[in-house]
Amino acid sequence: MTDASQAAAPMGLFARYLTLWVALAMIAGIVIGQFAPGLVQAIAGAEVASINLVVAVLIWAMVYPMMVNVDFKAVAGVARQPKGLLITLAVNWLIKPFTMAFLAVLFFDVIFAPWIMPQDAGQYIAGLILLGAAPCTAMVFVWSQLTRGDATYTLVQVSVNDLIMVVAFAPIVALLLGVTNISVPWETLVLATVLYVVLPLIAGLITRRVLGSEDAIKAFSDRINPLSMGGLIVTVMILFGLQGSVILEKPMVIALIAVPILIQSYGIFALAYGAAYLARVPHRVAAPCAMIGTSNFFELAVAVAISLFGLNSGAALATVVGVLVEVPVMLSLVAFANRTRARFS
Numbered sequence: 001m002t003d004a005s006q007a008a009a010p011m012g013l014f015a016r017y018l019t020l021w022v023a024l025a026m027i028a029g030i031v032i033g034q035f036a037p038g039l040v041q042a043i044a045g046a047e048v049a050s051i052n053l054v055v056a057v058l059i060w061a062m063v064y065p066m067m068v069n070v071d072f073k074a075v076a077g078v079a080r081q082p083k084g085l086l087i088t089l090a091v092n093w094l095i096k097p098f099t100m101a102f103l104a105v106l107f108f109d110v111i112f113a114p115w116i117m118p119q120d121a122g123q124y125i126a127g128l129i130l131l132g133a134a135p136c137t138a139m140v141f142v143w144s145q146l147t148r149g150d151a152t153y154t155l156v157q158v159s160v161n162d163l164i165m166v167v168a169f170a171p172i173v174a175l176l177l178g179v180t181n182i183s184v185p186w187e188t189l190v191l192a193t194v195l196y197v198v199l200p201l202i203a204g205l206i207t208r209r210v211l212g213s214e215d216a217i218k219a220f221s222d223r224i225n226p227l228s229m230g231g232l233i234v235t236v237m238i239l240f241g242l243q244g245s246v247i248l249e250k251p252m253v254i255a256l257i258a259v260p261i262l263i264q265s266y267g268i269f270a271l272a273y274g275a276a277y278l279a280r281v282p283h284r285v286a287a288p289c290a291m292i293g294t295s296n297f298f299e300l301a302v303a304v305a306i307s308l309f310g311l312n313s314g315a316a317l318a319t320v321v322g323v324l325v326e327v328p329v330m331l332s333l334v335a336f337a338n339r340t341r342a343r344f345s
Contacts, residue, residue: 022232022236026236029240033241033243033244034248044242048191055238058231059138060196062138062139062227063138063197063200064228065227066151067200068220068224070155084289088289092292096293097172097176098176099264100132100264101125101128101132101176103260103263105125106260107260109121112256123315124315124317124318127322128260128261129176130318131296132264133301134301135292136294137193140154140295145228148287150284153285158197162193239323258324261321265295265325265329269290291333294333302323
């Protein structure tokens with residue numbers, strides 16, 4: 001049996017048609033949002049520090065299966081393969097925020113200017129800048145798992161990225177927005193890191209210790225992998241349920257906001273993935289390396305947009321569009337990364 005078939009075997013048809021199930025989940029979410037608004041409002045109300053606890057539990061379920069594969073004995077090996085980490089950090093903090101700001105200004109101050117009021121354009125630009133300055137924390141573990149990424153290396157990449165975000169997010173946003181009094185909701189940043197990284201990691205380490213042997217760990221990991229995919233489907237359904245009314249009320253505005261996000265996402269992935277290929281980074285490191293910068297820490301971006309500009313602001317809407325666009329985009333990039341695995345040494 002080939003490596004590809006071994007990876008696909010535990011999930012079978014479910015994994016093979018994951019894009020279809022996600023598309024159906026999007027539709028189902030919008031329908032539920034329209035016909036069961038009470039349920040959606042109850043889910044929306046379960047928040048602490050701007051983090052939805054229901055979605056947090058589902059993301060935890062998605063992240064945990066990969067954390068089971070984290071071997072701390074191998075962490076030292078990251079120092080012997082620094083290229084992937086360096087590419088991740090360079091793209092995330094020296095390129096991504098500034099290219100997002102450039103695209104936002106280009107589209108909303110120039111290309112889309114005939115159709116967008118100037119005050120609205122400024123709000124959308126601000127929201128896109130917030131997205132660009134907040135690289136992914138949790139969902140990258142899911143994308144890494146789908147591309148058979150190195151779980152230990154991915155953990156190190158995300159952890160270092162989070163440490164930099166603590167000190168770099170506010171200054172970069174302040175620079176690009178021209179605002180010097182950015183109020184970063186630190187409780188959102190800390191809580192998200194604990195929920196999405198620390199707790200699943202502790203659970204994974206305990207699980208490894210209880211299971212003992214590598215064979216037992218692999219067998220257990222194969223059994224719980226579908227949990228990750230199921231969590232992704234339900235998460236998508238909830239996100240689209242929460243934002244269904246916005247999608248139906250402002251489809252043209254959402255389409256316009258999505259354009260620079262799509263260009264940025266595919267462009268950043270191409271840059272990081274291409275750099276990893278040229279640097280001869282192994283695919284199990286290269287794929288997560290490119291995914292971290294491509295996806296966003298949307299909880300932080302949404303929370304800051306609301307705190308700075310208000311719940312019903314154009315900036316908040318732009319960050320929400322980032323949430324809606326991310327899953328389909330990342331699934332397409334997962335598929336591309338898997339198809340091009342053989343090109344990496």
